[in-house]
Amino acid sequence: MASKLTQSFEDSVVIASDLIHDFVCSPCKEDELNTEAKYFCEDCSEYYCDKCLTFHFKIHKQHVVLGREDVDKWARQGDTLISCDLHPKMVIKLLCVDHAKMCCQLCETLNHRNC
Numbered sequence: 001m002a003s004k005l006t007q008s009f010e011d012s013v014v015i016a017s018d019l020i021h022d023f024v025c026s027p028c029k030e031d032e033l034n035t036e037a038k039y040f041c042e043d044c045s046e047y048y049c050d051k052c053l054t055f056h057f058k059i060h061k062q063h064v065v066l067g068r069e070d071v072d073k074w075a076r077q078g079d080t081l082i083s084c085d086l087h088p089k090m091v092i093k094l095l096c097v098d099h100a101k102m103c104c105q106l107c108e109t110l111n112h113r114n115c
Helices: 002-015 026-030 050-059 068-073 105-111
Strands: 039-041 046-048 094-096 101-103
Touching: 026 046, 026 050, 039 068, 046 050, 094 105, 101 105
Parallel strands: none
Antiparallel strands: 039 046, 094 101
């Protein structure tokens, strides 16, 4: 009984925590929980804690997930990474001024080279 009470208390402390993390788990953040992320999925551009990563891997077995040892490769929260509609693996980084259109590097090469 005491161990259940202790675990329940620890869980409630984590949920109500005022700690500021460098990276917050994306699914937990959606549920208004403050959980530190230990992983980053390059394909989803999402951050994950241990619990959420387990569910992520059940759905997305082939995704590339980086751990804390590769934190320098993680995208920063607040940085918006938008995937190209025509090339989902590519991130939109460029602006074609002539067409007033944001595009990925591949779109720029194929469709906006002469602009």
